Amino acid sequence: MPDLCRPLVATPAGPPRVTGCDPAHGAHGEGNPLVGLFYDHRVTPEQLSALVRSVVAAAAERGVLDVPVPDEVVVERPRNPEHGDYATTVALKLAKAAGRPPREVAELLAADLREQPGIARVDVAGPGFLNVTFTQGALGQIALDAVTAGEAYGRTDAHASLKVNLEFVSANPTGPVHIGGTRWAAVGDALGRLLTATGAEVSREYYFNDAGSQIDRFARSLVAAAHGEPAPEDGYAGSYIGDIARSVVAAEPGILELPADEQQERFRVAGVEAMFTEIKGSLAEFGVVFDTYFSEATLHAGGALERVIDTLRGRGHVYEADGATWLRTTDFGDDKDRPLVKSDGDYTYFAADCAYYQDKRDRGFDKVVIMLGADHAGYVGRYKALVSALGDDPAQHLEILLGQLVNLVRDGQPLKMSKRAGTVINLADLVEAVGADAARYALARASVDQQIDLDLDLWSRQTSDNPVFYVQYAHARISSLLRGAGDLGIALGGPDAVDATQLAHPRETDLLRAVAEFPRVVTAAAELRAPHRVARYLEELAGTYHRFYDSCRVLPRGDEEATATTVARLWLCSATATVLRNGLTVLGVHAPERM
RNA sequence: GCCCCCGUAGCUCAGGGGAUAGAGCACUGCCCUCCGGAGGCAGUGGCGCAGGUUCGAAUCCUGCCGGGGGCACCA
Numbered sequence: 001m002p003d004l005c006r007p008l009v010a011t012p013a014g015p016p017r018v019t020g021c022d023p024a025h026g027a028h029g030e031g032n033p034l035v036g037l038f039y040d041h042r043v044t045p046e047q048l049s050a051l052v053r054s055v056v057a058a059a060a061e062r063g064v065l066d067v068p069v070p071d072e073v074v075v076e077r078p079r080n081p082e083h084g085d086y087a088t089t090v091a092l093k094l095a096k097a098a099g100r101p102p103r104e105v106a107e108l109l110a111a112d113l114r115e116q117p118g119i120a121r122v123d124v125a126g127p128g129f130l131n132v133t134f135t136q137g138a139l140g141q142i143a144l145d146a147v148t149a150g151e152a153y154g155r156t157d158a159h160a161s162l163k164v165n166l167e168f169v170s171a172n173p174t175g176p177v178h179i180g181g182t183r184w185a186a187v188g189d190a191l192g193r194l195l196t197a198t199g200a201e202v203s204r205e206y207y208f209n210d211a212g213s214q215i216d217r218f219a220r221s222l223v224a225a226a227h228g229e230p231a232p233e234d235g236y237a238g239s240y241i242g243d244i245a246r247s248v249v250a251a252e253p254g255i256l257e258l259p260a261d262e263q264q265e266r267f268r269v270a271g272v273e274a275m276f277t278e279i280k281g282s283l284a285e286f287g288v289v290f291d292t293y294f295s296e297a298t299l300h301a302g303g304a305l306e307r308v309i310d311t312l313r314g315r316g317h318v319y320e321a322d323g324a325t326w327l328r329t330t331d332f333g334d335d336k337d338r339p340l341v342k343s344d345g346d347y348t349y350f351a352a353d354c355a356y357y358q359d360k361r362d363r364g365f366d367k368v369v370i371m372l373g374a375d376h377a378g379y380v381g382r383y384k385a386l387v388s389a390l391g392d393d394p395a396q397h398l399e400i401l402l403g404q405l406v407n408l409v410r411d412g413q414p415l416k417m418s419k420r421a422g423t424v425i426n427l428a429d430l431v432e433a434v435g436a437d438a439a440r441y442a443l444a445r446a447s448v449d450q451q452i453d454l455d456l457d458l459w460s461r462q463t464s465d466n467p468v469f470y471v472q473y474a475h476a477r478i479s480s481l482l483r484g485a486g487d488l489g490i491a492l493g494g495p496d497a498v499d500a501t502q503l504a505h506p507r508e509t510d511l512l513r514a515v516a517e518f519p520r521v522v523t524a525a526a527e528l529r530a531p532h533r534v535a536r537y538l539e540e541l542a543g544t545y546h547r548f549y550d551s552c553r554v555l556p557r558g559d560e561e562a563t564a565t566t567v568a569r570l571w572l573c574s575a576t577a578t579v580l581r582n583g584l585t586v587l588g589v590h591a592p593e594r595m
Numbered sequence: 596g597c598c599c600c601c602g603u604a605g606c607u608c609a610g611g612g613g614a615u616a617g618a619g620c621a622c623u624g625c626c627c628u629c630c631g632g633a634g635g636c637a638g639u640g641g642c643g644c645a646g647g648u649u650c651g652a653a654u655c656c657u658g659c660c661g662g663g664g665g666c667a668c669c670a
Contacts, residue, residue, distance in 0.1 A: 343668060
């Protein structure tokens, strides 16, 4: 799969056409980083990190610095541009082990770093920061690499060989996907794309309960609605119940004459199917498609619950009490033991969870990721315990991500929602109100730890107040510019024909630094399971681009001829567009060429 | 009572132990010989409180205060 992520529902047009690209050009040297690192004067932050590490190793080797070599050296982009292109705090970290003042360690490393090609200067600042500035050409090469790599720019191998099962939404087919589930649809799918972009093998999974009592309540509600009666006390009352009941009756005209038991069963089967079709449809419109829709009923039918309970019993964690069968989860840190089989002989939902987890592991997944709403926070303890009871390590095989709730706001007032009154905003309503792109972006740009207020007015606005439009506009603006270049007959040529040292303006340097940052943003966002970092980065990149655009004329005016600067700037613009496009794709949002 | 998440600018939110804590909106004042002004520049304004760890804390630890969500032989 060559692309960064799975395609969107409507695939946007490809990258700006650039003639003469050589895909092999993006390859980097291998082997000893000190030798092969800067072939062609390329320096990326990743390479700088490796370089600093090897300089530390070399110093340790020579005996001038008595420290253990760190596994990884952190380099970061300083806020203040005067602090160079990249900064590292290794000297501060190593000072204690070396038994020498941080600045002394920094000076020592700086001297070696200054010898490296592609590095223009190394300054020791403050308590012992190492501020590194690349040569103009080395920085400029990053733009060429980004364009050349195209959709692959930003991909890393941070999660190579990880096989992960990503479970999210998992709303039961008793009603539409509510706003909480919608948040997970946006964040979960984006996380899936991020993990894929960092080399993981990802399977998206939707687990639905089709075996429990709430499905029976759903069926009884449909029967009641079909007969024009009010919903049962414990039933479902939304307006969609009436819609589905009518569609079932329309499909099976004789259904209302059937005996009560048979009638409810027919409503159950047809109702669940109709509801699920609607759910899948609204998710697809949202750009989210699952690899597997997993039915709880298949676990029951296949005897998986019996088997997993036998396994747990064999491991000595099961006991009988008060007529029920229990898992001693308190042995693994849970607050209280949990029942597997109720005293009436029915299995609990928790028993199915045990079987479901075992099933995922049996299917070969290294990591089981489950995304839950904050209202399920109490579930984490018992889930970790069941993983331990089955002999796995929760820290390694399980990740439960909790997402806080979403409040909707309109006209500055919180939207009061009531299931009874039928004023619940669900996935399809949100898409209708603000569009799929804005909905996905709005939900994915906030940290899941944060409760968010989502303003429907703001996100439906087609102005720069709306962050998704701010980012999309930057892409459209660049697309327009590149079209203009084509109209003027300006040939971009291949990367070898570009003089990257032309990009020396401070705003160009800022933009290059931002473009160079993208792969690290993708990696960090994937590792921290935080897709919102990509969105925030894109907003910053868009702003950096607008500032560049304001200061640096790209296309020739009037009778002027295109120059080497023109060509270099067009490549920089194209690189920016590539990153905006790849970043938006990670979030499942379109990057329009025109708006 | 116990557990989980969150208190950062007037508002909505970023900030992986680092340098002068950021963005958008709002407010004030600027920039159109301008490739998309759906832009840009400048200004106003902030880490809930108290301790602790550290060379260094918005970030890690403890306690309090405030907001939200959980604590079923429900799903």
